[in-house]
Amino acid sequence: MRIFKKKAAGINSLMQELDHKNLPEHVAIIMDGNGRWAQKRKLPRSVGHRAGVENVRTVIRLSSDLGIKALTLFAFSTENWKRPQDEVNVLMDLLVEYIKKELNELNRKNTRIKTLGDLNKMPKKVADEIDRAKETTKNNTGLIVNMALNYGSRQEMVSAVKKIASKAMSGEISIDEIDENTILKNLYTADLPEPDLIIRTSGENRLSNFLLYQAAYSEFIFTKTLWPDFNEKEYLKALIEFEQRQRRFGAI
Numbered sequence: 001m002r003i004f005k006k007k008a009a010g011i012n013s014l015m016q017e018l019d020h021k022n023l024p025e026h027v028a029i030i031m032d033g034n035g036r037w038a039q040k041r042k043l044p045r046s047v048g049h050r051a052g053v054e055n056v057r058t059v060i061r062l063s064s065d066l067g068i069k070a071l072t073l074f075a076f077s078t079e080n081w082k083r084p085q086d087e088v089n090v091l092m093d094l095l096v097e098y099i100k101k102e103l104n105e106l107n108r109k110n111t112r113i114k115t116l117g118d119l120n121k122m123p124k125k126v127a128d129e130i131d132r133a134k135e136t137t138k139n140n141t142g143l144i145v146n147m148a149l150n151y152g153s154r155q156e157m158v159s160a161v162k163k164i165a166s167k168a169m170s171g172e173i174s175i176d177e178i179d180e181n182t183i184l185k186n187l188y189t190a191d192l193p194e195p196d197l198i199i200r201t202s203g204e205n206r207l208s209n210f211l212l213y214q215a216a217y218s219e220f221i222f223t224k225t226l227w228p229d230f231n232e233k234e235y236l237k238a239l240i241e242f243e244q245r246q247r248r249f250g251a252i
C-alpha cells in the first residue's frame with residue numbers, strides 16, 4: 001500500500017510539473033527492447049512482446065487522458081518480416097488479440113484507430129481486425145492511435161512518388177506545382193500534424209526507417225529504458241523534457 005501511494009505521488013507531481021498547454025500534438029514512438037526485457041528475466045521473447053502490448057495500453061491511456069492529438073506507434077516494420085516465423089506469428093497474434101480485447105475501451109475513450117504502412121501484406125486475420133477497428137472508431141474525435149504496420153519510411157516515400165508521378169502524368173497536377181507540401185500530402189500521415197516528439201526506447205539511437213520525411217523538425221528523446229518498462233512516469237518525464245526544449249524550426 002505504501003509503495004502504491006509513493007508511485008501515485010510520483011505521478012501526481014510529474015502531472016503538476018507538466019504544462020498541459022504546451023504538450024506535443026503528435027507523439028511517435030519506436031517501441032524497442034521487448035526481447036531484451038524478456039532475456040533479462042530468462043523468459044521467452046514472446047513474453048517480452050506481451051509485456052510490450054500491456055505498455056501500449058498504458059501509453060495510449062495516458063496520451064488520451066492528457067488530450068494529445070495523435071500517437072504513432074511503430075508496431076511492425078517492413079524489416080520485421082526477417083525475424084523467425086514463430087516470432088512474426090506471435091506479433092500478429094498479439095495484434096489481433098489486442099484489438100479484440102481493447103476495441104470497446106478504445107471506442108469508449110473516443111480514440112480513433114488509423115494505420116500507416118502497406119496492409120496488403122498483413123495476414124488476413126490482422127487486416128480484418130484492423131478494418132473493424134478503423135470502421136468502429138471512424139467518427140471518434142479524441143486521440144488518434146496510428147499504428148505503423150508493415151511500415152517503412154523509404155517504402156512510404158516510394159509510394160508517395162508513384163502517386164505524385166501518376167497525378168502528373170494524368171495532368172491532375174503540373175511538375176512545377178510539386179513542392180514539399182505535395183510530398184507531405186502523399187505520405188500515409190497526410191492528415192496528421194508532423195510528429196513534434198519522437199521517442200525511442202532501449203538505448204538505440206537511430207530512426208530505423210521511421211517517419212524520415214516527417215521528422216525534419218521533430219524533437220528526439222532516446223532513453224535506455226526498455227519498452228515494457230517505459231511506464232507513465234517515464235512518459236511524463238519525456239513530455240516534460242520535450243516542453244523544456246526550444247524549437248526554432250530553422251529560425252533564430
Ligand code: FPP
Binds near residue numbers: 032034049080091098
Ligand atoms: C521491438 O522489440 C519491438 C517490436 C519489433 C514490436 C513492437 C510491438 C509491440 C510492442 C506490440 C505491438 C502491439 C500493438 C498492440 C501496437 P525487440 O523485439 O526488437 O526487442 P530487442 O531489440 O530487445 O530484441
